[in-house]
Amino acid sequence: NGYWITKIQEIEFATIYNPNETEDIEMNFESNLGEFNGKPLYYISKGGEAGLSEILRNIGRFAPYNPQEVCLQGEECSNEELVIKNCTNNIIIFKNAETIKSYKKDNCIFLEAQENEQARLGDKFIFKLLNIQK
Numbered sequence: 001n002g003y004w005i006t007k008i009q010e011i012e013f014a015t016i017y018n019p020n021e022t023e024d025i026e027m028n029f030e031s032n033l034g035e036f037n038g039k040p041l042y043y044i045s046k047g048g049e050a051g052l053s054e055i056l057r058n059i060g061r062f063a064p065y066n067p068q069e070v071c072l073q074g075e076e077c078s079n080e081e082l083v084i085k086n087c088t089n090n091i092i093i094f095k096n097a098e099t100i101k102s103y104k105k106d107n108c109i110f111l112e113a114q115e116n117e118q119a120r121l122g123d124k125f126i127f128k129l130l131n132i133q134k
Contacts, residue, residue, distance in 0.1 A: 051122030
């Protein structure tokens with residue numbers, strides 16, 4: 001079906017890229033699947049739909065309910081109907097950017113990349129959470 005399937009303890013994860021194809025992307029922060037398991041998951045998309053959909057498809061199922069789009073406290077919000085959250089909550093923030101960059105601030109994960117690299121960056125984050133390395 002065009003996806004790489006990884007099975008860990010009878011749970012399947014489907015990614016567009018394999019770990020070898022993401023090895024050049026650096027993620028110099030600690031994170032693991034346990035941080036998301038059984039906890040609400042929020043997201044912000046500022047042009048990062050490809051990478052975000054990779055993450056939500058694979059990680060969103062571990063949240064107690066469907067991941068919810070929110071706005072980040074202190075930043076401009078274009079949709080007044082969205083709830084405002086801060087980095088005490090698990091929030092994944094995907095943004096368009098010229099270069100690939102990822103970092104963590106409290107419980108916020110910031111993932112930035114050009115549009116054509118976003119799915120690869122999203123998959124790299126999934127591999128990080130699952131402790132899959134080349």
